[in-house]
């Protein structure tokens with residue numbers, strides 16, 4: 001169900017294609033009354049959905065997945081029109097997301113079914129079980145950079161755990177939300193997934209409304225507002241925020257693999273990826289060789305035009321942030337590829353800057369553009385220390401042939417996720433929980449922890465035999 005199904009009474013928003021500025025679609029802006037109505041519907045849907053049980057929910061979720069997969073190209077077009085990303089990138093986004101939906105649907109019963117636990121010595125005569133129950137109605141608030149993948153990391157797991165969902169997508173990219181809600185209505189219905197379009201006030205109103213859990217993905221600054229508002233009603237939240245993700249490259253690393261990963265993570269989606277690559281710490285002896293390999297790959301990327309490998313900045317103001325970071329980085333660093341001239345309106349060619357002061361904005365704050373800083377370090381240990389020295393802690397990657405050194409470094413990194421020697425990173429491993437520490441947020445989506453994130457825990461202890469002691473008098477019974 002979406003607000004599009006209702007007559008438009010109030011404010012509207014129009015999305016525009018970031019490439020040519022053409023209007024894409026117009027959506028209603030939901031206010032508190034529309035949200036209250038949507039949540040009331042979701043509440044009745046939630047009861048039906050919860051009572052279905054795992055098997056029937058799994059069947060419905062897989063039917064929904066098939067309905068989306070059958071028209072994946074169409075969804076990719078919707079994503080592409082509002083983000084500006086190439087169609088191929090949008091198809092990849094759809095496929096990765098369906099992998100999560102599939103995993104959540106197929107594993108929810110195994111992860112969440114009631115299980116027996118050992119009752120212990122003192123109260124031995126108990127049949128003790130733990131069960132995971134849905135919250136009820138989960139409010140999902142999403143960003144614009146991966147308008148399907150990112151919110152579905154919460155939606156798939158929340159639904160599989162038995163919750164209904166009210167989904168407020170970014171005002172820049174509501175198309176995917178409306179599209180998937182339409183496929184839901186066609187395959188499942190019952191007001192279990194409701195898309196509400198709107199702006200940041202709509203998001204704030206959803207947080208203040210009568211929902212049972214909030215799954216927020218977006219900037220750290222907004223997460224703090226969401227958390228403060230949720231505290232008013234003591235509503236739990238999971239917060240997936242920004243990152244300043246680092247790649248650590250040791251002297252013995254496979255430099256081609258490391259360079260592939262740096263370019264894929266740093267430049268893919270024009271760098272507009274929370275778990276992308278913004279910093280590289282390379283051991284002195286191989287730093288120049290790595291820079292050369294990164295530059296060689298990055299300068300071959302096509303930006304702009306029909307065969308572009310990544311699109312423009314989806315958020316118009318983001319180009320200003322990238323420009324400010326490039327200017328700041330160049331005060332101390334050296335341009336290895338590109339510079340301020342690489343920024344042409346909202347289209348930005350790859351930029352690589354080396355030897356940047358660690359206090360620079362380009363090292364400390366999220367850039368969210370195709371800028372990678374590569375700094376030298378004396379050792380993998382120093383790389384870990386530098387990687388940890390920002391307020392963020394989402395993901396990191398390590399390249400070394402020394403497995404023990406990699407494991408030691410992974411243990412010391414203050415991030416939620418670490419990839420080792422992988423050119424694709426953790427993306428697509430649905431069983432891996434995802435989330436950060438520090439300013440990158442808290443709570444987990446994906447995997448078994450992602451399913452449990454959307455449940456309350458209920459413990460039940462049933463006495464099986466009379467206790468040997470009267471607990472009041474401590475006499476034998």
Ligand code: NAD
Pocket residue numbers: 141142143144145146150168169170171198199200201202203204205207217218219220221222223225226240241242243273274275315366394440
């Ligand atoms: P944003 O914080 O500006 O907006 C995110 C969402 O919050 C939007 O839907 C917006 O309408 C809504 N919103 C704004 N103000 C609100 C308020 N006061 N209360 C409730 N909702 C409100 O973020 P963005 O610019 O859309 O997304 C980019 C950010 O998201 C980056 O920092 C990026 O790193 C982060 N991100 C994180 C992940 C992750 O999984 N960790 C994934 C993708 C993006």
